[in-house]
Amino acid sequence: MAAPTDNSAPLLQVSGLTKLYGPRTGCAGVSFDLYRGEVLGIVGESGSGKSTLLSSLAGQQRPDRGSILWQGQDVLSLPETGRRRLMRSDWAYVHQNPRDGLRMGVSAGANIGERLMALGARHYGGIRASALDWLARVEIDAARIDDRPSAFSGGMQQRLQIARNLVTGPKLVFMDEPTGGLDVSVQARLLDLLRGLVRDLGLSVIIVTHDLAVARLLADRLMVMKDGRVVEEGLTDQVLDDPQHAYTQLLVSSVLQV
Amino acid sequence: MIIVKNLSKTFTLHNQGGAVIPVMTGADLHVGRGECVALTGPSGAGKSTLMRLIHGNYLAASGEIRVAGHAVTGASAREILALRRTHLGYVSQFLRVIPRVPTSGVVAEPLLRLGVPRQTAEARAAELLSRLNIPERLWSLSPTTFSGGEQQRVNIARGFVHDYPVLLLDEPTASLDATNREVVLNLIEEAKARGAAILGIFHDEAARTRVCDRLVDVTGFTPGLRHDA
Amino acid sequence: MSGYNFAYLDEQTKRMLRRALLKALAIPGYQVPFASREMPMPYGWGTGGVQVTAACLTPQDRLKVIDQGADDTTNAVSIRRFFERTAGVATTTSTAEATVIQTRHRIPEQPLQEGQILVYQVPIPEPLRFLEPRETETRRMHELEDYGLMHVKLYEDIARHGEIATAYAYPVKVGGRYVMDPSPIPKFDNPKLNGNPAIQLFGAGRECRIYALPPYTEVVPLDFEDHPFRPGRADHSCALCGAQESYLDELITDDRGTRLYCCSDTDFCASRQAPSATEA
Numbered sequence: 121m122a123a124p125t126d127n128s129a130p131l132l133q134v135s136g137l138t139k140l141y142g143p144r145t146g147c148a149g150v151s152f153d154l155y156r157g158e159v160l161g162i163v164g165e166s167g168s169g170k171s172t173l174l175s176s177l178a179g180q181q182r183p184d185r186g187s188i189l190w191q192g193q194d195v196l197s198l199p200e201t202g203r204r205r206l207m208r209s210d211w212a213y214v215h216q217n218p219r220d221g222l223r224m225g226v227s228a229g230a231n232i233g234e235r236l237m238a239l240g241a242r243h244y245g246g247i248r249a250s251a252l253d254w255l256a257r258v259e260i261d262a263a264r265i266d267d268r269p270s271a272f273s274g275g276m277q278q279r280l281q282i283a284r285n286l287v288t289g290p291k292l293v294f295m296d297e298p299t300g301g302l303d304v305s306v307q308a309r310l311l312d313l314l315r316g317l318v319r320d321l322g323l324s325v326i327i328v329t330h331d332l333a334v335a336r337l338l339a340d341r342l343m344v345m346k347d348g349r350v351v352e353e354g355l356t357d358q359v360l361d362d363p364q365h366a367y368t369q370l371l372v373s374s375v376l377q378v
Numbered sequence: 379m380i381i382v383k384n385l386s387k388t389f390t391l392h393n394q395g396g397a398v399i400p401v402m403t404g405a406d407l408h409v410g411r412g413e414c415v416a417l418t419g420p421s422g423a424g425k426s427t428l429m430r431l432i433h434g435n436y437l438a439a440s441g442e443i444r445v446a447g448h449a450v451t452g453a454s455a456r457e458i459l460a461l462r463r464t465h466l467g468y469v470s471q472f473l474r475v476i477p478r479v480p481t482s483g484v485v486a487e488p489l490l491r492l493g494v495p496r497q498t499a500e501a502r503a504a505e506l507l508s509r510l511n512i513p514e515r516l517w518s519l520s521p522t523t524f525s526g527g528e529q530q531r532v533n534i535a536r537g538f539v540h541d542y543p544v545l546l547l548d549e550p551t552a553s554l555d556a557t558n559r560e561v562v563l564n565l566i567e568e569a570k571a572r573g574a575a576i577l578g579i580f581h582d583e584a585a586r587t588r589v590c591d592r593l594v595d596v597t598g599f600t601p602g603l604r605h606d607a
Numbered sequence: 608m609s610g611y612n613f614a615y616l617d618e619q620t621k622r623m624l625r626r627a628l629l630k631a632l633a634i635p636g637y638q639v640p641f642a643s644r645e646m647p648m649p650y651g652w653g654t655g656g657v658q659v660t661a662a663c664l665t666p667q668d669r670l671k672v673i674d675q676g677a678d679d680t681t682n683a684v685s686i687r688r689f690f691e692r693t694a695g696v697a698t699t700t701s702t703a704e705a706t707v708i709q710t711r712h713r714i715p716e717q718p719l720q721e722g723q724i725l726v727y728q729v730p731i732p733e734p735l736r737f738l739e740p741r742e743t744e745t746r747r748m749h750e751l752e753d754y755g756l757m758h759v760k761l762y763e764d765i766a767r768h769g770e771i772a773t774a775y776a777y778p779v780k781v782g783g784r785y786v787m788d789p790s791p792i793p794k795f796d797n798p799k800l801n802g803n804p805a806i807q808l809f810g811a812g813r814e815c816r817i818y819a820l821p822p823y824t825e826v827v828p829l830d831f832e833d834h835p836f837r838p839g840r841a842d843h844s845c846a847l848c849g850a851q852e853s854y855l856d857e858l859i860t861d862d863r864g865t866r867l868y869c870c871s872d873t874d875f876c877a878s879r880q881a882p883s884a885t886e887a
Contacts, residue, residue, distance in 0.1 A: 155456060201751045207756070223759070226738075229766055230759045238755025244765050244831040266766050308477040309840065315476065319490060337476055341455040355434060355455040362436040366392030373393070 129192070130155050131291060131324055137186035138178045145348035146172035150186070152343065152353070156291070159318055159325040161339030161356060163332060165371070169348035170328045171296060176295045177326065178213050179203045190292075208238050216297040218277035221284070222269045228255065228280055229265040235288045253319035254283035258313060277307035279313065286317065295327040299334055311337050332375050336360055344368045379544050379575030380408035380432060385441030385451075385599075387424075387431060402428055405441065405599035407577075409544075414566065414576040416590040421599045428596055429546050432577065433468050434458040446543050446575075463491055467542030471549050473521055473529040481507065481524075482517040485535045492540065499539075506535040510561055527553045531562075538565050543597045545569060547578035551585045563589055614661040614694040619735060620644055625660035628808060631819035636781030638732050639751070641813040653686055654812030656728035659696070660709045661735055661809070663724055664690065669697045671705035676713040676854070676871035683711075700874050712775075714796040716853050716875035719805035721822060727790045729811035731820065734778045734788035754786050757829055774839060778827045786829070787818060795838045795854045800826040843868040848879035 130153035139146035147169035154160055162170045176183040181194065188195040188248050190206065198206070207213065215221035224230055232251040233241070241247050252262050258279035260272075278298060285293060298314070299307040315338060318325055329335050335342055335356060342359045344352040344367065352365040363369045382584040385405040391397045402424050417425040432443055434450050443450040446465040450458065462468070467488075475484050475529070482503050489499035507517060510531040512529070521532045530553050537545065539574045551559045559582070566589045569576060580586035586593070611619065627641040646654040664670065670690055678700040686709060687698050699705050702717040705710075709726040709795040719725060735745040738756045748754065757778055766770045777794035781787045789800055790809060800807065800820065807820040820826060828836040844851045847869045853876070855868040870876035 147567050158456065200747075204751050204753055223738075226759055226763055227766055230762045233762055234755050234759050236755075237758040238753065242758070242830075242832050244762065244834050247762065248766075305477075312476045312478045340459050347541075353455075354437075357435050358437060358455075358458075361430070362389075364390070364437065369392050 121181070128156065131191060133187075133189040134177065135187050136175060137173065137183050137188065139172050139181065139183045141172075145169070147176065147345070147348045150253055150350055152350075154292070154324050154326065156324055157318070157322045159327065159338055159340045161255045161335040162326065162345060163335050163341045163342055163371070164341075164345035165330060168345040170330075170345045172348070174294055174296055174326065178211065179207060180213075197280075202208065208235050210286060210291045212288075212290040212293045214278075214293060214295040214298050216300045218269070218274070218281045221281040222277060224268065224270045227266045227268055228260065228272070231269060231280060231284045232287050237286060250287055254287050255280075257317070258283040259309075272375055275302055275310060277303065278310060281354045282310075282314070282317070286321070286323075289321070290323070292324045292326070295325060297329055297331075298327065299329070299331065307334070314338060332360060332372065344370065344371065379411055379413075379446050380407065380409040380577055381442070381444040382428070382432065383441060383442040385428075385431065386439045387427060387436060388439045396419075400601045402431075402596075402599050403601050405596070407594055409575040409577050411543075411573045411575055412570050413592070414570055414578065414590045415592045416578055416580050416586045418593050418595050419600070422589060423600045424596045426461045426548065428599070429468075429577065429579065433466065433546055434462070452520055463488075465543050467537045467540065467545045469533050469537035469545070469547045469550055471530070473533050474521055475519055475521060477522045479520060481512065481519045481521045481532055484521055484532060488536060488540045502539055503535065506539055507532075509565075510535055511558055516549065527555070527558070530554060531558060534562055534565070538569070541569075541572060541574070543574055545574055545576045545578075547576060547580075549579055549581060551580065559585065613666070614664045614690065614696075615647075616644065616658065616661045618715055620658075621662045624658055627817045628659065628819060630661060631808070631817050632806070632821045634785075635820055635824050636785030636787040636818060638816040638818045640815055641817050642775040643777070643812045646790045646812065648685070648689075648784065650813040651730065652682060653709070655810030655814075655817075656709045656726050656812075657686060657689070657810075658812060659726045659808050659810035659817065660686075660690065660707060661694075663707055663726065664696055665829050666696060668706045669699050669704055670694075671699050671702065671708045671874075672710075673708065673713060673715070673872075673874075674711045675856070676715070676875075677873045679873060701878075702872075702874050711792050712793075713854070713871060714792055714799045716870070716872045718799075718880075719803055721804040724804040724809045725803075725805050727792075727807065729788070729790045729809045729810045729816070730813070732788055732809065732811040732814050734776075734786050746871050749785060752784065754780075757786050758831075761829060761831065761834075765831070765861070771830065771836070777836075778829050780829060782825055783827075787826075789826075793839070793854055794828070794836070795840050797826075797828050797836070798838055802826075804849040841868055845876060845879075848876045850876070850879055 124245055132154040135151040137150040138148045150173055164170045175181050211222060229251040232254050233247040236247050236250060251265060255262055255265060260276055287370045299310055327338060339356045342356045346367045352359060352368045360372055363372050382405055387402040389399045389401060404426060407472040419425055431438055438451045447463060448461050458563060482500055485503035485507060489502060512531055521529055534550055550562050563585055622640060627639045646657055647656060672687040673685045674680040688698055691698055691850050702715040707724045711728045726844050733745055735748060735756060738760055739745050761771050775793045776788055776791045777797055779789055779836045804822050807824055809818045830836040841855045843855060845853060845855060846867045850870055853870045853872060856871045858867045860867050
């Protein structure tokens, strides 16, 4: 009997990805496949290379070696136009600090609408309707559509950033510590929201976090990074409950309760 | 439906001088369709460890585990997730959920993941919650605030919401009153009747006698205990 | 005037400017950097336009200079005198007779012809500036035709005012490629940019940028399907010449706020008031 997984090809295939900062290693020899609907968590302490890996994957910096295939196409050989098109259509990036991912000087509605307009939407009423729909989905009061995000709380800003990213129906979302800097109760709400969206939209997600509780609740799979290398990977609960590598054991045991 | 062959498990404590602790060796087990098997043995003998190994939560050191025809040992994370989604249900003693999600959502979640329409999933969740006597006014609240018994029943509802061909039950009747205990035993009997293979840990002897077809004493798989025996 | 080269700038500088102008004409709407010179007038008074005009002028040219449509305001008068003295060219206030017209904030009402050059003074050449302050990023956005942000501004207008409230410097797309700031002309003038038979040159002195529209270039204002571009105009007729289709200035004539509307294009207005004089 065949494994009960769908037989479609992986969306993203990464092999041997390496980014060096001079003689120092950002990340080295990272390889993995990501399938539709999968949430991959990248965990590790500060300086372990997880953010370098994320930004190299998302095209924010150019890796020194390795390849990234998106639906079979070599991303690193794409011209800048193609990569930008990818970043505003099939891919999305949620920053840790919403200020890095939002335009603080324009309204919430315009923030959500920007990606649509960048893809050629030219009907104001339609853009407005999409913005309202997404505000509702991320649980922001429709009456706030014309307010600037600078008037929002941190949790609302982060939800707005998510709406702004998901409005164009991306297939792959990169997230860098999306719940960092939020109160615990606000975190829970965001996690619930993210999980629902991932499930309902069939999103694939690569999420970087140092918070193992967040990883447990969101990620299907984990990669544990240390000194730029992946030291362990596997099913999230297996990695957290039965860690094999010395570093993972240390990481898990140094958290109060996950 | 559950096949365990010559399974062993060790924990290597890298941060304590690399101590290797063998916790299970030579485990063999078979649970057939429509069968309920109880794991027995004293605390620490490895009942939960075996359950976790079958669930894919622990990595085996050697040996083989197959669930519903699929290999668990050596399977990729993706394959185990797919197996858990469709074939392998697990009722643990602990409820681990995102604090804000309402009880109805927690219970419906396994069906939503299978792509069942929300309405159908929530109707099925409601059916189980009422059967397990969780008052309807609590359905919209997060179960994190519930009592131990209520949380246990939410866990059971979540485990039975989809007709898994294979079920792992960790103390399903602990901390339940007589009425709800009866409901859970009925659920187990119904699952057996539809052909589910069930492996469980039951400290409740009367319950064990009633629903289990066989007992497997894990002491036989426990390195320390086996040598002492 | 002795002691100066023709049209004030030395020949090397004019050559540099002409190279920039040719490049700008070859890539309509693209901002070409140039080595802007110190001019004997303050920035904001048209140093960019003056340098472009100086690079275009020949001794046979007839120059017209307007500011907000008028030939007789300080800025227009001083620039006209500057070229009268440094180039010795003929000057005129008649749009039809001019070969080179330097303008600030208007396009003449009288349609331009092939062979004429219209030079715009530009304060801020970058249409994306107020949305994205990083010059490196805006240049990249132009390079990649990544113009979603431009519509964000128009979206904000509609969200806040119920309509696109941008009344001047209304952004346009040139030849289906570059988004361009047409300088602070009223949006009433935007249709005149499109398919114009004259050469249109834009000079930003402080910002060191030149851009251009060759004759008959397609210039389309940005808008939304359900909020199309509308060239706006005060709903009055000119108090002096009675024109109903020209762009009007609003003048307050006394302390009680009495308003008077008249053509901003003084040449156009004067020619309508004395038709026999111009037709003669």
